[in-house]
Amino acid sequence: xxxxxxxxxxxxxxxxxxxxxxxxxxxxxxxxxxxxxxxxxxxxxxxxxxxxxxxxxxxxxxxxxxxxxxxxxxxxxxxxxxxxxxxxxxxxxxxxxxxxxxxxxxxxxxxxxxxxxxxxxxxxxxxxxxxxxxxxxxxxxxxxxxxxxxxxxxxxxxxxxxxxxxxxxxxxxxxxxxxxxxxxxxxxxxxxxxxxxxxxxxxxxxxxxxxxxxxxxxxxxxxxxxxxxxxxxxxxxxxxxxxxxxxxxxxxxxxxxxxxxxxxxxxxxxxxxxxxxxxx
Amino acid sequence: xxxxxxxxxxxxxxxxxxxxxxxxxxxxxxxxxxxxxxxxxxxxxxxxxxxxxxxxxxxxxxxxxxxxxxxxxxxxxxxxxxxxxxxxxxxxxxxxxxxxxxxxxxxxxxxxxxxxxxxxxxxxxxxxxxxxxxxxxxxxxxxxxxxxxxxxxxxxxxxxxxxxxxxxxxxxxxxxxxxxxxxxxxxxxxxxxxxxxxxxxxxxxxxxxxxxxxxxxxxxxxxxxxxxxxxxxxxxxxxxxxxxxxxxxxxxxxxxxxxxxxxxxxxxxxxxxxxxxxxxxxxxxxxxxxxxxxxxxxxxxxxxxxxxxxxxxxxxxxxxxxxxxxxxxxxxxxxxxxxxxxxxxxxxx
Numbered sequence: 001x002x003x004x005x006x007x008x009x010x011x012x013x014x015x016x017x018x019x020x021x022x023x024x025x026x027x028x029x030x031x032x033x034x035x036x037x038x039x040x041x042x043x044x045x046x047x048x049x050x051x052x053x054x055x056x057x058x059x060x061x062x063x064x065x066x067x068x069x070x071x072x073x074x075x076x077x078x079x080x081x082x083x084x085x086x087x088x089x090x091x092x093x094x095x096x097x098x099x100x101x102x103x104x105x106x107x108x109x110x111x112x113x114x115x116x117x118x119x120x121x122x123x124x125x126x127x128x129x130x131x132x133x134x135x136x137x138x139x140x141x142x143x144x145x146x147x148x149x150x151x152x153x154x155x156x157x158x159x160x161x162x163x164x165x166x167x168x169x170x171x172x173x174x175x176x177x178x179x180x181x182x183x184x185x186x187x188x189x190x191x192x193x194x195x196x197x198x199x200x201x202x203x204x205x206x207x208x209x210x211x212x213x214x215x216x217x218x219x220x221x222x223x224x225x226x227x228x229x230x231x232x233x234x235x236x237x238x239x240x241x242x243x244x245x246x247x248x249x250x251x252x253x254x255x256x257x258x259x260x261x262x263x264x265x266x267x268x269x270x271x272x273x274x275x276x277x278x279x280x
Numbered sequence: 281x282x283x284x285x286x287x288x289x290x291x292x293x294x295x296x297x298x299x300x301x302x303x304x305x306x307x308x309x310x311x312x313x314x315x316x317x318x319x320x321x322x323x324x325x326x327x328x329x330x331x332x333x334x335x336x337x338x339x340x341x342x343x344x345x346x347x348x349x350x351x352x353x354x355x356x357x358x359x360x361x362x363x364x365x366x367x368x369x370x371x372x373x374x375x376x377x378x379x380x381x382x383x384x385x386x387x388x389x390x391x392x393x394x395x396x397x398x399x400x401x402x403x404x405x406x407x408x409x410x411x412x413x414x415x416x417x418x419x420x421x422x423x424x425x426x427x428x429x430x431x432x433x434x435x436x437x438x439x440x441x442x443x444x445x446x447x448x449x450x451x452x453x454x455x456x457x458x459x460x461x462x463x464x465x466x467x468x469x470x471x472x473x474x475x476x477x478x479x480x481x482x483x484x485x486x487x488x489x490x491x492x493x494x495x496x497x498x499x500x501x502x503x504x505x506x507x508x509x510x511x512x513x514x515x516x517x518x519x520x521x522x523x524x525x526x527x528x529x530x531x532x533x534x535x536x537x538x539x540x541x542x543x544x545x546x547x548x549x550x551x552x553x554x555x556x557x558x559x560x561x562x563x564x565x566x567x568x569x570x571x572x573x574x575x576x577x578x579x580x581x582x583x584x585x586x587x588x589x590x591x592x593x594x595x596x597x598x599x600x601x602x603x604x605x606x607x608x609x610x611x612x613x614x615x616x617x618x619x620x621x622x623x624x625x626x627x628x629x
Contacts, residue, residue: 171365172371174334175371178357178361178362179386179431179434180357180358181386190371194373
């Protein structure tokens with residue numbers, strides 16, 4: 001009874017900072033200025049505009065880049081999580097600490113750091129020149145954007161997978177070996193399937209921020225209309241068309257919700273327990 | 281019991297964990313078709329011994345031979361040994377059918393043969409029709425049976441069972457004890473069963489190996505272990521005992537409580553100090569004049585099948601299990617027949 005009251009400050013907080021702004025965005029997306037000043041009328045025109053070919057293409061492009069980043073994170077993150085889980089307990093927490101440390105630095109700064117490395121006269125090209133290799137133009141490409149995202153979001157992939165692998169009961173590994181499974185077969189038939197909830201969580205936690213990111217494509221992608229996040233940002237800050245920006249934001253949200261819903265259908269655990277579900 | 285071929289021979293088996301010696305030179309021979317129970321309190325090394333046989337631990341020293349071949353060189357997944365784990369260790373991501381089929385799938389057995397064998401195993405453990413059930417929907421007893429089926433389907437020569445009945449309630453446990461024994465006889469497989477429950481050990485085993493502090497205290501058939509404990513530890517661990525200091529003036533005589541009794545033990549030095557073991561159910565309460573020695577009833581507790589009566593003889597307390605009650609404070613006689621007096625070497629104060 002009393003503990004319920006402890007949640008009131010939080011309820012007030014999310015109402016003010018999440019629910020109200022979301023309602024406002026929704027409201028902005030379905031109205032337009034009326035004939036008189038300070039009057040508004042209902043309109044779906046922003047949605048119709050958001051759904052035209054050009055804007056859908058941006059949405060699709062963002063999806064492809066987010067997907068590529070997520071896939072790269074998974075390919076690097078799973079082996080990394082596996083490797084960490086095999087270390088001695090002390091080394092495990094040290095490696096996890098190393099993994100988390102970059103996250104204490106502002107993402108903007110870290111992205112600027114990558115600009116310095118990738119730019120035409122940057123560190124990478126200096127190294128290449130030193131070995132007499134041809135200069136590479138990496139900054140302001142899709143590759144740079146994906147690299148930036150993988151760099152920033154990789155810990156969100158590794159941590160849930162690492163946790164899921166650790167949670168696999170050592171007795172199950174013994175049981176598989178006992179029944180004749182070689183170490184490789186034990187991994188494929190027991191450890192990997194049981195770590196799927198961690199993979200699902202990892203994919204969700206990387207895919208969501210990648211899909212809606214605008215700082216990374218802005219800095220490393222050169223601020224072209226590369227991703228939907230940039231498009232929305234421009235509507236608010238440059239063009240000043242909050243209505244259209246809101247419609248795009250709603251569209252992005254619908255798209256993300258759909259993706260998450262599809263993803264959860266692959267998670268065997270989300271059916272009967274709350275484990276391994278997206279933490280938002 | 282028929283005399284059978286030795287299947288597993290263990291010589292001077294020693295295991296250390298971080299400087300702590302868990303097994304101190306175990307010598308043990310296990311025969312074909314034998315139901316062997318490793319019995320002892322927690323931390324006695326019984327599970328470690330089982331895990332070495334299963335291939336989950338390597339011994340620090342000594343040898344384990346399986347049909348004459350050095351077992352320690354063979355990895356767990358290549359041994360003709362299967363294990364039923366303490367907490368069942370069923371695969372939660374697979375259904376009942378796939379759990380049982382796990383071992384056969386690894387051996388690339390054709391699907392038709394797998395299906396036939398899984399169905400046969402399910403009827404052996406009396407869970408026909410459970411093929412498609414998920415593991416989490418099963419009760420503890422049912423999970424236990426699936427774990428047994430999953431191990432037995434590989435037709436191992438030895439089945440290792442690590443306290444498999446520990447999590448079950450009393451009624452189910454007794455039922456499973458009986459069924460396991462039946463299965464073992466029917467299949468003709470050697471069972472090595474680990475437990476701390478002496479009643480379970482007495483009920484099921486052909487041979488009981490009592491372990492304490494990493495050493496074998498006694499090995500023998502249940503009747504011998506119960507009736508002729510080697511030492512104070514075994515006497516106390518297997519059932520309740522009255523252990524009384526005594527002296528052997530000669531063979532077939534033992535003196536305690538100021539009297540000399542006939543007994544069936546021999547081979548001690550003259551006037552050697554010994555421990556005398558008398559089981560509570562072997563002591564009879566008789567009228568004061570007919571008793572070998574007398575005492576005062578201190579307390580009476582009703583235990584269902586019998587009364588547990590504490591009798592003070594001088595300042596020593598005797599536990600008596602009797603079907604008739606006695607009144608507290610009354611003087612009674614105690615009687616014990618010669619074959620129920622067990623003499624063992626003095627174990628120290």
